[in-house]
Amino acid sequence: MNLLLDLWTVVAVSAGVFFFLAGTVGLLRFPDTLTRLHALTKADNLGLGLVVLGLLPRVGSPLAGLKLICVWLLVLLAGATASQLIARAVRRSGPPA
Amino acid sequence: MSMALLFDGSLIALILAVATWTIAVRNSFAAVIGYATYGLLLALAWVRLAAVDAALTEAAIGGGLTSVLLIRAVVRLRPTESAARAETPGRVSRLLAAVLAGSVTAALALVVLTLPDPAPTLAPQVAEHIASTGLGNAVTAVLLSFRAIDTLLEAVVLVFALVAVWTLTPDDLWRGRPGPRYDLDENGMLAYLARLLPPLGIVVAVYVLWVGADLPGGKFQAGTLLAAMWLLAIMAGLTEAPPISRRWLRGALVLGTVAFLVIGFAGVPLAGAFLAYPEGYAKPLIIAIEAASMLSIALTLGLLVLGPPEQGP
Numbered sequence: 001m002n003l004l005l006d007l008w009t010v011v012a013v014s015a016g017v018f019f020f021l022a023g024t025v026g027l028l029r030f031p032d033t034l035t036r037l038h039a040l041t042k043a044d045n046l047g048l049g050l051v052v053l054g055l056l057p058r059v060g061s062p063l064a065g066l067k068l069i070c071v072w073l074l075v076l077l078a079g080a081t082a083s084q085l086i087a088r089a090v091r092r093s094g095p096p097a
Numbered sequence: 098m099s100m101a102l103l104f105d106g107s108l109i110a111l112i113l114a115v116a117t118w119t120i121a122v123r124n125s126f127a128a129v130i131g132y133a134t135y136g137l138l139l140a141l142a143w144v145r146l147a148a149v150d151a152a153l154t155e156a157a158i159g160g161g162l163t164s165v166l167l168i169r170a171v172v173r174l175r176p177t178e179s180a181a182r183a184e185t186p187g188r189v190s191r192l193l194a195a196v197l198a199g200s201v202t203a204a205l206a207l208v209v210l211t212l213p214d215p216a217p218t219l220a221p222q223v224a225e226h227i228a229s230t231g232l233g234n235a236v237t238a239v240l241l242s243f244r245a246i247d248t249l250l251e252a253v254v255l256v257f258a259l260v261a262v263w264t265l266t267p268d269d270l271w272r273g274r275p276g277p278r279y280d281l282d283e284n285g286m287l288a289y290l291a292r293l294l295p296p297l298g299i300v301v302a303v304y305v306l307w308v309g310a311d312l313p314g315g316k317f318q319a320g321t322l323l324a325a326m327w328l329l330a331i332m333a334g335l336t337e338a339p340p341i342s343r344r345w346l347r348g349a350l351v352l353g354t355v356a357f358l359v360i361g362f363a364g365v366p367l368a369g370a371f372l373a374y375p376e377g378y379a380k381p382l383i384i385a386i387e388a389a390s391m392l393s394i395a396l397t398l399g400l401l402v403l404g405p406p407e408q409g410p
Binding site (some may be wrong): 077080 | 286289290293294297
């Protein structure tokens with residue numbers, strides 16, 4: 001059982017890290033603001049979610065697990081809002097030179 | 098163990114790199130973003146040093162609030178930035194600046210390297226007497242009991258900072274509302290967030306204040322959270338900043354300091370010293386001071402970010 005949980009943590013956190021890496025590569029490589037935003041928010045949301053899922057079996061109490069999930073949900077909300085606001089600012093002012 | 102060392106090593110390298118970049122970059126907006134990142138990385142470093150109180154404060158004040166203040170300053174200075182960048186300081190002033198910065202760094206390095214080993218500490222005394230305060234968090238015990246006078250003066254300094262910002266008000270706008278006017282976009286994303294987040298933020302702030310007695314947390318972190326929620330509602334256009342002439346506002350700004358002073362002076366007849374708490378009442382009194390200070394700090398920080406009045410009352 002413990003081995004399975006360890007395996008789960010390793011796989012989920014590694015997958016999360018992969019998405020972070022992919023998002024960062026997208027941020028550095030994509031040609032304009034909107035595509036960069038797309039890469040960053042999608043990858044970060046999924047990456048952090050996988051890291052949180054992977055860490056859930058490690059927490060000492062249900063309360064700590066709940067806090068972890070809350071952190072993920074708050075980051076989802078903040079990321080979605082911030083990317084919407086940035087995208088709207090870009091659309092209004094035209095693409096930056 | 099080696100994993101921890103690897104993590105700490107990369108963290109230190111990152112902090113140094115971000116700090117260098119923040120100083121070297123020519124664009125002030127980029128420098129502010131670098132500074133915010135630096136603050137968050139520093140908060141991680143405090144966590145690694147098991148100083149979670151300092152980490153929370155660094156993330157809230159150093160990384161969050163100060164960066165917002167700096168971003169507003171950058172936006173305001175933008176029209177003059179290219180002119181300022183065109184001027185290069187002369188050889189002598191650059192040399193003087195380098196000598197000054199270099200000697201401060203050298204002096205700091207010297208002091209750190211010649212610290213006695215083990216470093217002088219008051220931690221054993223704190224651990225010995227913490228029971229008398231009824232608190233479980235040593236940091237809160239130091240801030241509000243053993244060194245309460247420092248915390249009191251800190252609260253006063255914050256109000257002075259706000260007074261300094263208000264002195265920049267143009268004459269005809271005195272009594273006006275601080276900051277620019279924000280228009281409400283009823284179906285906008287920001288209005289949605291400003292309706293959804295504040296209830297959650299207020300609960301978290303009260304929680305952070307409440308656990309501050311026994312766990313990392315306290316009035317500064319909680320006050321910053323409250324200020325952030327308030328600013329979110331103002332910037333989304335859901336509510337307006339109050340005119341600075343309002344009596345309740347001015348009263349609320351000094352509420353924390355007044356509560357601190359009243360309880361402090363009450364200690365003279367009741368416990369024999371200024372800022373001493375009567376036996377057995379230390380914890381409730383400290384929580385009362387913290388709650389009052391949280392409100393004052395939240396208002397002060399929010400108004401500091403909004404800046405001097407820019408609209409009529």
